[in-house]
Amino acid sequence: MARFSLHFKTILTLSWRNLWRNRRRTAIMLGAISVGVWAMIFMTALMRGMVDDMLNQGIRNLPGHIQIQHPEFLDDPNVVNSIDEAHGDLLAALKDDGGRVWANRIRVPAVIASERESRGVNLVGIEPLSETHITGLPGQIAAGRFLESNDDKGLVIGAKLAERLETRLGKRVVVMSQDPDNNIAERGFRVVGIYRAELAAQEEFNVYAARETLQKLLKIEGRVSQIVLVDDDYRDVEALYQRIAQAAPEGVEVKPWYEIDTYLAVMFNMMDGFVLVWVVIIFLALSFGLVNTLVMAVFERIREIGLIQALGMRPSLIVYQILLESLLLLLIGLFIGNLLALITIKPLEDGLDVSIVAEGMAMMGAGSVIYPSLTLYDVVLANVVVVLLGILTSILPAWRASQLDPVRALNTH
Amino acid sequence: MSSIRCRQLCKTFKQGDEIITGLDHIDLDIDEGEFVCLSGPSGSGKTTLLNAIGGLDTPDSGEIHMGNIRVDQLERGPLADMRLRHIGFVFQAYNLIPVLTAQENVEFVMEVQGLAAAERAQKARAILEEVGLEGMEDRRPAQLSGGQQQRVAVARAIVSHPDLVLADEPTANLDSVSAGHLMGLFQELNQHHRITFVISTHDKRVMRYAKRLIKMQDGKIIGDEAQES
Numbered sequence: 001m002a003r004f005s006l007h008f009k010t011i012l013t014l015s016w017r018n019l020w021r022n023r024r025r026t027a028i029m030l031g032a033i034s035v036g037v038w039a040m041i042f043m044t045a046l047m048r049g050m051v052d053d054m055l056n057q058g059i060r061n062l063p064g065h066i067q068i069q070h071p072e073f074l075d076d077p078n079v080v081n082s083i084d085e086a087h088g089d090l091l092a093a094l095k096d097d098g099g100r101v102w103a104n105r106i107r108v109p110a111v112i113a114s115e116r117e118s119r120g121v122n123l124v125g126i127e128p129l130s131e132t133h134i135t136g137l138p139g140q141i142a143a144g145r146f147l148e149s150n151d152d153k154g155l156v157i158g159a160k161l162a163e164r165l166e167t168r169l170g171k172r173v174v175v176m177s178q179d180p181d182n183n184i185a186e187r188g189f190r191v192v193g194i195y196r197a198e199l200a201a202q203e204e205f206n207v208y209a210a211r212e213t214l215q216k217l218l219k220i221e222g223r224v225s226q227i228v229l230v231d232d233d234y235r236d237v238e239a240l241y242q243r244i245a246q247a248a249p250e251g252v253e254v255k256p257w258y259e260i261d262t263y264l265a266v267m268f269n270m271m272d273g274f275v276l277v278w279v280v281i282i283f284l285a286l287s288f289g290l291v292n293t294l295v296m297a298v299f300e301r302i303r304e305i306g307l308i309q310a311l312g313m314r315p316s317l318i319v320y321q322i323l324l325e326s327l328l329l330l331l332i333g334l335f336i337g338n339l340l341a342l343i344t345i346k347p348l349e350d351g352l353d354v355s356i357v358a359e360g361m362a363m364m365g366a367g368s369v370i371y372p373s374l375t376l377y378d379v380v381l382a383n384v385v386v387v388l389l390g391i392l393t394s395i396l397p398a399w400r401a402s403q404l405d406p407v408r409a410l411n412t413h
Numbered sequence: 414m415s416s417i418r419c420r421q422l423c424k425t426f427k428q429g430d431e432i433i434t435g436l437d438h439i440d441l442d443i444d445e446g447e448f449v450c451l452s453g454p455s456g457s458g459k460t461t462l463l464n465a466i467g468g469l470d471t472p473d474s475g476e477i478h479m480g481n482i483r484v485d486q487l488e489r490g491p492l493a494d495m496r497l498r499h500i501g502f503v504f505q506a507y508n509l510i511p512v513l514t515a516q517e518n519v520e521f522v523m524e525v526q527g528l529a530a531a532e533r534a535q536k537a538r539a540i541l542e543e544v545g546l547e548g549m550e551d552r553r554p555a556q557l558s559g560g561q562q563q564r565v566a567v568a569r570a571i572v573s574h575p576d577l578v579l580a581d582e583p584t585a586n587l588d589s590v591s592a593g594h595l596m597g598l599f600q601e602l603n604q605h606h607r608i609t610f611v612i613s614t615h616d617k618r619v620m621r622y623a624k625r626l627i628k629m630q631d632g633k634i635i636g637d638e639a640q641e642s
Binding site for chain 2: 007009010013014017018021303304307308309310311312313314315316317405406407410
């Protein structure tokens with residue numbers, strides 16, 4: 001290695017000029033590397049975007065990155081399994097710094113009936129101001145309005161449910177559930193808003209009312225089913241989770257999203273491995289071209305390699321010189337590939353409409369618009385894989401060149 | 414350093430099923446500062462002997478000593494170092510590096526030796542001027558004539574004042590005027606810098622410059638005589 005640094009300029013000059021001896025071949029190889037790197041990054045960004053969307057949709061349905069609830073609530077979402085509204089240490093921890101949003105929620109099974117039909121639904125009592133950040137529901141209102149305050153008397157239902165109930169905006173419906181004493185709790189609500197969700201099941205199943213209105217209906221003033229938190233990034237909730245868990249009172253369970261929905265967690269964890277496999281597969285296709293280019297470059301220069309051996313260049317320097325040539329080729333290809341990826345991904349950041357396959361996307365739990373997600377990790381991974389594997393695949397041709405017999409090499413025509 | 418001793422040097426080549434003798438029990442001593450020509454017909458073993466002395470080829474048996482270095486026993490790396498530090502090669506077919514300019518070709522050996530850039534450039538320009546290539550420093554080999562390329566190759570071989578210059582048919586592709594200039598240059602370097610020259614040639618004009626003429630045939634030395642140059 002000391003020799004390498006001592007003679008770096010010499011072998012850099014040789015490598016750089018040798019690279020451009022056969023411009024067409026170098027250009028073709030650069031094209032292949034660039035397109036390969038572009039494909040790695042672009043497709044990874046699309047996949048990440050899709051999986052992000054699936055995870056966000058899934059987390060929105062939970063909802064939240066962290067949930068605080070009664071230990072039995074997840075198994076039995078009964079009104080009995082409720083907890084006190086946030087107070088004391090927990091309230092202080094929730095209000096602590098950071099860009100997080102939190103809200104008290106009520107979630108109970110209920111029956112909703114119009115004058116024609118009835119349906120079993122998931123009745124959700126929300127705090128309207130926080131809901132934008134938790135489920136994005138206010139942005140999904142297709143008709144009417146969203147709930148305006150914690151004691152709003154209106155009801156927001158999904159378009160699919162409205163269709164099933166044969167009701168519409170402005171009509172009254174009856175909502176029926178049970179209070180903690182197992183008495184029927186019912187009241188009439190006016191449908192003030194109809195929302196459209198990306199997932200049809202959500203539209204049909206979730207019905208939203210204001211939190212205080214439901215607390216009164218269910219006779220659970222001061223108590224809620226869940227406290228939900230949404231932080232800046234679902235990938236990085238561990239520290240917050242630990243802090244909230246410490247502040248939570250006894251008899252209350254705190255869970256991060258990846259413990260609540262293990263399917264989503266597995267999907268999230270698999271994504272990194274999937275990206276690596278994808279990057280390596282593309283590289284393997286590339287490596288044939290790269291090795292072929294180097295083998296040809298060595299083959300065409302056997303005489304020169306014999307000459308520089310004869311002049312006293314050590315075999316190790318010949319290996320370094322050919323590896324450097326390969327590295328230069330890879331670095332230029334990476335630069336162009338990264339640039340291409342940036343140029344093609346940036347304009348798609350507002351979303352790539354895939355509504356033509358919306359049904360299939362919905363089945364996977366994703367929306368009909370993909371927002372490519374270009375992460376530094378993926379870009380670095382693609383670049384590192386290309387450089388490392390590229391150098392690895394170049395070692396054999398370089399080593400073979402260094403082992404040429406100088407006399408034979410000099411007599412090659 | 415540059416005294417050369419070869420003892421019982423043998424080398425054979427396989428060509429199909431046939432075994433060809435390259436060197437047949439060669440014993441040879443060349444002292445420092447000698448100007449030696451190896452002559453003989455094609456296939457007589459001149460180039461094989463040069464390659465063996467220069468560590469480019471390994472003999473099947475026998476010993477080669479250069480000063481106190483046992484050349485035939487060196488590994489590839491130390492052998493490369495020995496060539497780099499002590500030997501200058503001039504080949505029949507010029508053998509310049511096509512992607513480097515004339516000056517860069519001359520600087521190449523010094524660069525690998527680790528000389529500073531300024532010193533390299535100064536020495537390279539001076540030697541190119543000495544071989545009559547002033548003003549052609551930035552030309553690449555393809556932009557030079559055969560004679561000019563050979564002079565670049567000679568400049569490269571002698572620029573770092575090696576102990577020994579091995580030249581294989583150095584005038585084979587040169588006209589008589591260029592060949593005369595080249596041999597005059599070799600003679601001057603031999604006389605003024607005591608560089609040992611071992612030159613293989615068929616060319617009678619080249620042989621005239623030698624102080625010692627060794628005749629070879631079928632891998633054997635059949636004549637070895639001093640001569641007035």
